[in-house]
Amino acid sequence: MTRYATEAARLLPWTGAEGQPCYLIGDGGGYVSCVADNVESVQLDMADDLLGHVEEMLGDRSATPEQLRYVVARLAESLRDVHRVALSRGARLEGAAVRADHPE
Numbered sequence: 001m002t003r004y005a006t007e008a009a010r011l012l013p014w015t016g017a018e019g020q021p022c023y024l025i026g027d028g029g030g031y032v033s034c035v036a037d038n039v040e041s042v043q044l045d046m047a048d049d050l051l052g053h054v055e056e057m058l059g060d061r062s063a064t065p066e067q068l069r070y071v072v073a074r075l076a077e078s079l080r081d082v083h084r085v086a087l088s089r090g091a092r093l094e095g096a097a098v099r100a101d102h103p104e
Helices: 031-059 065-101
Strands: 009-015 021-025
Touching (some): 009 031, 009 065
């Protein structure tokens, strides 16, 4: 018997080998979904902390070019994570809207 998944694939907040995206198919209530929710929460909190640090550095005229390059690199990493979270959550919202429009 073939089982067809009716759930949308969730983009996970981490990548696989060679930076390829990882997806999860499920109802959102399993262990991996819980881990993904926690990782997303940590990523968003870290991005918020990083923004505060950047604001302080921008106000510090003694910050060196090396320090600024380092913080820009961390900002790029954080923005990549936050973008992935936004894509994942947006896709799940769209999937929920489609399911509401077409109940089975």
